[in-house]
Amino acid sequence: MKYLSTRNKKIYKDSCEAVLSGLAEDGGLFVPEFIPKIDFSLLELPNFSYEQLASRLINLLLPDFGEEVVKNCVSEGYFGKFDVPQKVDLKYAAGKAFLELYHGPTSAFKDMALCVFPRLLTAAAKIRGTKEKIMILTATSGDTGKAALEAFADVPGTGITVFYPEDGVSDIQKLQMKTQEGSNVTVCAVKGNFDDVQNAVKIAFSKLKFEDVKLSSANSINIARLMPQVAYYFWAYGQLAKDGKIAIGDSVSFAVPTGNFGDIFAGYLAKKMGLPVNRLLCASNKNNILTDFLNTGLYDKRREFYTTSSPSMDILISSNLERLLYFASDENTDITANCMKDLNEKGIYTIPPELLQTIRSDFDAEFAGDEEAFAAIKSLWESDGYLIDTHTAVGYACAQKAYKDEMVVVLSTASPFKFSESILTALGLDAPKDCFESIELLEKTCNAKAPERIAKLKEKSVLHSDVIEASDLCSYVEKKMGK
Numbered sequence: 001m002k003y004l005s006t007r008n009k010k011i012y013k014d015s016c017e018a019v020l021s022g023l024a025e026d027g028g029l030f031v032p033e034f035i036p037k038i039d040f041s042l043l044e045l046p047n048f049s050y051e052q053l054a055s056r057l058i059n060l061l062l063p064d065f066g067e068e069v070v071k072n073c074v075s076e077g078y079f080g081k082f083d084v085p086q087k088v089d090l091k092y093a094a095g096k097a098f099l100e101l102y103h104g105p106t107s108a109f110k111d112m113a114l115c116v117f118p119r120l121l122t123a124a125a126k127i128r129g130t131k132e133k134i135m136i137l138t139a140t141s142g143d144t145g146k147a148a149l150e151a152f153a154d155v156p157g158t159g160i161t162v163f164y165p166e167d168g169v170s171d172i173q174k175l176q177m178k179t180q181e182g183s184n185v186t187v188c189a190v191k192g193n194f195d196d197v198q199n200a201v202k203i204a205f206s207k208l209k210f211e212d213v214k215l216s217s218a219n220s221i222n223i224a225r226l227m228p229q230v231a232y233y234f235w236a237y238g239q240l241a242k243d244g245k246i247a248i249g250d251s252v253s254f255a256v257p258t259g260n261f262g263d264i265f266a267g268y269l270a271k272k273m274g275l276p277v278n279r280l281l282c283a284s285n286k287n288n289i290l291t292d293f294l295n296t297g298l299y300d301k302r303r304e305f306y307t308t309s310s311p312s313m314d315i316l317i318s319s320n321l322e323r324l325l326y327f328a329s330d331e332n333t334d335i336t337a338n339c340m341k342d343l344n345e346k347g348i349y350t351i352p353p354e355l356l357q358t359i360r361s362d363f364d365a366e367f368a369g370d371e372e373a374f375a376a377i378k379s380l381w382e383s384d385g386y387l388i389d390t391h392t393a394v395g396y397a398c399a400q401k402a403y404k405d406e407m408v409v410v411l412s413t414a415s416p417f418k419f420s421e422s423i424l425t426a427l428g429l430d431a432p433k434d435c436f437e438s439i440e441l442l443e444k445t446c447n448a449k450a451p452e453r454i455a456k457l458k459e460k461s462v463l464h465s466d467v468i469e470a471s472d473l474c475s476y477v478e479k480k481m482g483k
Contacts, residue, residue, distance in 0.1 A: 001063050003030040003223060006326040007337035015062040016124040019224040020134070022217035023205050027340070028333075029322050030223050035272040036060040038234075042248050042276070045238030050087040051075055053238075054116070054231035060273070061227040065123055073119035074228075077151075081105045081115055083451065088112070088232055090239045090409075093386035094379075096399060097245065098412045099236045102389075105150050106176060107415035107451045108143035108312075109263065113220075113228040114151040120224040121216065122157060132214040136160040137477065139201040139219060141194040141259060142169040142312040143414060145187070146176040148218035153182030160218070161186040161477060163197050166467055169311050171435040172418045172454060179460035186480055187464035190473065193305050195317045200473040207474055210481060220262025221319050229266035234275055236409050245407060251278035253408040255399035257391040258282045258290055259313035261320035263411065268324060268362060277362075281408070283398035284367040285310045290318055294365035297356035299339070302347040309370045309422040310390040312414070317343070325351065328358045366398035373397055374426035381427060387446055389416040389423070417442060417450035 003018035005011040005028035013021060018030040039060065045053070051074050059070045078087055083103040091098045104111025125134060134157060138148050145162040152160040162177060166189040169177075177187045190197045198219075205215055220226045233254065240246045254277065256264040264282055271277035284291045286306040293299045301316045308314055322336060329335045335355070342349035351359075368376070373393035380386050380396065388396060392412040399408050416423045420438040421431040429445065431438045436458045439450050449455075468476050 002033040004033055005029070005333070006031055006322050007333055007340065009331070009333055015064040015223070016127050019062070019121060019124045019222065020128065020130060020214060020216060022215070022222045023202070027202070027206065028336070029221055029319070031323055031326055032061065035269060035327075038274040042237075045234060045248070046242040048235075048238060050231065050235055051078055053235055054228060057231050057234065057273070058116075058227055061230070062120070062224065065120070065127065069123050069127075070120075073116055073123055077116035077119050081111070088235060090236060090243070091386065093384040095405070095407060096396065097236070097240065097407060097409045098386070098388065098392070099232060099409050100412045101232060102413065102415045104147075105453065106143065106146045107418055107454055108147060109411070109413040110143045110147035112232055113225050114144070114147040114218065116228045117218060117222075117225050118151045118155050118158065122155065124224070125157065130214060132212055134158045135210075135213050135215050135481070136218050137201050137204055137215055138162050138217055139194065139198040140164045140169075140177075141315055142173040144219060146173065146180070149177060149180040149182070149185050149187065152218070153180065153185055155184070159184040159186075161188065161480065163188050163190050163201060163473065165189070165194050165197050166191050168193055168307060168314060170419055172420075172457065173311070175435075175457045175460075175462075178462045178464045179457060180463065188466040188468060188476060190468055190470050192470050193307075194315050195301070195305070196470045198317060198319070200470040204474050204477055208477060213481065219319070220260060226262055226266060226320070229263060230270050230273070233267050233270035233277070237275055240409070249276060251276045253277070253279040253281065253403060253406065255281040255283050255395045255402070255408055255410045257310065257313055257395040257411060257413055258284055259315040259318065261290070261318040261324070263413070265320045265323055268327075271362065272327070280363050281395075281398060281402050282363055282365045283395040284365070285313045285373070285394050286367070286369045287314050287316060288367035289316050290321070291365040291367040293321075294359065294363055297351045297353065298348070299343065299350070300348045301343065309373065309419065310394050312391055313394065324359065325355075329355050364402050366401045368394045368397035368401075374422075376400070377423060377426035378428065381446070387416045387423070387448065388412060389414045390419045393426070415451055415454065417454050420450075
């Protein structure tokens, strides 16, 4: 299958080459030349294991790898790394379903893709006979960084450098990255917000060239990071049917805490592949640029940036939105390229009314600030004894606004113990300044145990302490590469 640039269809690669490249030469994102339809009956969904389902779907989306290679990448990537045997879980509270995606090695939903991604990347290199070392450059707003570091640590033939906004992640997220072990990993803080970091990394991709090293990305701009995320939408649907909440064929809506638009775009792909998705709710925090865009068609990044209690959503440039513009415009690369050009040069673009109407046929949009998210955490705990993190709280609060009396699936994206200080505040308690004391208080308050991998962070040594200006990112990478 060809993978085309969202900005120029004349730029294309097969799926292996697209995975290795990350970004297209013109700065566009790779998209499949067509969205394949599922090759099994929906009646089979409740009977699939998560690994079987993920393998089938990834093979459809990345066909150049081969069925056996994909199967091995999935089984080896997931083996022994999750707290629940089915990898994800579905819980019911307050009339909603919560799809728990945080039972992996870093207690965040990014594990669902990043446990598999390094294996897909190295498999692509082997298939294409790539001799260069693969260097991953990644910007993170919190969870991607640790999940990518965990996945790539000591993987032969690869290296990884993760950049994060110095004051834009939680204490636990920061410690998860700064204590990461591995002979091939580098972690560096960047002064500024996530958009500053992400832009600097994109510049690095366009400027840096090495003879013996191939640069790639672990962000959802890379199709191999994005495609495994489609699987949990299908799994949730099968589980709802197994639990008797729906009948096969019924349509289901999903509420998705959204920052870079990758997670919710995976839901869009699932719908286009044949999953009966009714609505996709784009749930934003106070940085509600996506809410405004989906309601008006105007994307304007020239606005105040807010640091919130849901830091992984503190984003004003949502990269994967470009892929939606491509498909919703009937693959009109001129529209996509012009929008991205205007965004880069003017900080603003507007889409035609008919394109907005097409997008609105699949998407709804709401936002919830910290106060609403905290109220959602407290009410859900008091009514059902169910604890959610701050990002999930944004999704739940928005779902209550948009679909108050409907059974919808809220994507639960991180363990609440990654944000214990905020959770305690939401519950009306004084949070200790020390993050580990906050974890212990939250455990005692809720009679629950934090994931062991989080609790044990206090025993680990800080191994990475570099801090740079965003403008120095390219030279930092060159220095680390010995160039």
